[in-house]
Structure formats: C-alpha cells, structure tokens
Amino acid sequence: MAHNTADLCDAHESSLHVLESIFQRYGKLPAFDGPIATVKCYEDNSKVREALSEAGDGRILVVDGGGSQRRALLGDQLAELAVKNGWKGIVINGAIRDSATIDTLEIGVRALGTIPLKTHKRGDGQRDVSLSFAGVTFRPGEHLYADEDGIVVAARPLDHGAG
Numbered sequence: 098m099a100h101n102t103a104d105l106c107d108a109h110e111s112s113l114h115v116l117e118s119i120f121q122r123y124g125k126l127p128a129f130d131g132p133i134a135t136v137k138c139y140e141d142n143s144k145v146r147e148a149l150s151e152a153g154d155g156r157i158l159v160v161d162g163g164g165s166q167r168r169a170l171l172g173d174q175l176a177e178l179a180v181k182n183g184w185k186g187i188v189i190n191g192a193i194r195d196s197a198t199i200d201t202l203e204i205g206v207r208a209l210g211t212i213p214l215k216t217h218k219r220g221d222g223q224r225d226v227s228l229s230f231a232g233v234t235f236r237p238g239e240h241l242y243a244d245e246d247g248i249v250v251a252a253r254p255l256d257h258g259a260g
Contacts, residue, residue, distance in 0.1 A: 100130055100255070102246045109255050116231040116248040120188070120207035123196050124176070128244035129186035129205035131155045135237050138222030140168040142175065142215075148224060149175055153184030157241045161228040162191025166209055168216040169194035173202075180204050186243060190230040205243055 106113060134156045136144045140163075148158055158179070162170045171187060173195035179187060186205035193199065193208045194215065228235045233250055235241075240254045 100242050100244075101128075102242050102244050102249050105242055105249055105251075105255055109251065112251055112255075114233040114250045116233050116250070118247055119209060119231055120248065121210055122245070123193060123199045123206035123208060124186070124204045125200065125202055126186065126205035129157065130240065130242040131157045131185045133235055133237055133239045133241050133250070134158050134224075135226055135228050135235055136160045136222055136224050137226055137228055138170065139163045140165055140170075141217045141219050141221040142170045143218050143220045144222035144224055145170055146175055146178070149179045149182060149184060151182065153179060153182050155183060155185050157186040157188060157243075158184055159228060159235045159241065160187065160189045160191065161230050162189055164190050164209065164230065166192040166212055168192065168214050169212050170216060171199075171206065171208070172215065173198035176202050176204060176206065186241070188241065188243070188248065190228075207243060207248060
C-alpha cells in the first residue's frame with residue numbers, strides 16, 4: 098500500500114523533493130510508490146516500450162518526454178503491458194492516449210494531459226539516466242511516492258516515522 102505524501106512531507110520534509118503540481122491522474126490506482134526506472138525521449142516511445150516489456154518488479158517508470166503534448170508516449174497497449182509485467186506506476190512529462198481504458202487498469206499513471214496522436218518509432222531515447230522536470234531530479238533507484246495530493250521523491254524508501 099502506498100504511503101500518504103502529506104504524512105511523508107510532515108515526517109521527512111528535509112529529505113524529500115516535491116514535484117510541481119502539473120500532472121493529471123490516470124489509471125485505477127490513485128496512490129502508488131516504488132523504485133524509479135527512467136526513460137528520456139521526445140515524441141518517440143520506443144524506449145518506453147522497451148522498458149515496460151521488462152519485469153517491473155513494483156517499479157515506477159519515470160519518462161521525460163520534454164513536456165511535449167503533441168504525441169502520446171503511453172497508450173492502452175503499453176499500459177496493459179506494464180500491468181502484465183509488474184510495473185506499479187508511470188509518471189510522464191508528456192501526454193498519453195486511450196485514457197478511458199487506462200483508467201480501468203491496475204496501475205497509477207501521471208501525465209501532463211492527453212492527445213490521440215501516437216508517437217514516431219525511431220528507437221530514439223535513453224534509459225536509466227538522471228532526469229529533471231517539474232522542479233525535481235529523478236535518479237534510477239530512488240523512490241517515488243504518488244497519491245491524490247501529489248508526487249514526492251526520496252533517495253531511499255521512507256517510513257512514516259520521524260526522518
């Protein structure tokens with residue numbers, strides 16, 4: 098079960114990074130947390146598919162799509178693949194599509210918005226690199242917590258107790 102981000106902020110404010118409140122919620126899970134894996138791409142979701150095709154093991158895929166809302170980096174097929182492979186959540190600095198179907202899936206998704214247009218498939222992008230957007234730097238292996246109040250990142254998993 099995911100932790101409450103407000104409680105985490107109260108207990109661990111000095112060791113958390115709080116994302117700017119720019120994301121929309123999708124997927125059936127309103128709250129999720131797990132270790133971070135990363136993809137950096139722009140209007141090409143080839144590396145997103147590559148990552149989600151692997152065992153998620155409860156991880157969160159953080160995707161820096163450069164903030165583009167011109168092409169969707171995630172659709173229902175990739176979201177279904179993520180669920181099947183054990184990913185707990187996806188945070189996208191970009192757009193998604195098939196949001197109604199994604200809302201029925203056992204996964205948490207945050208994105209800037211929706212657009213029906215799919216991406217190019219050129220194989221462009223990078224995996225397992227540090228990303229910076231929404232006022233936060235994301236590093237593979239750090240821990241992300243998301244719920245109805247927002248998204249926070251910590252260098253390690255946190256308890257609710259004093260930090």
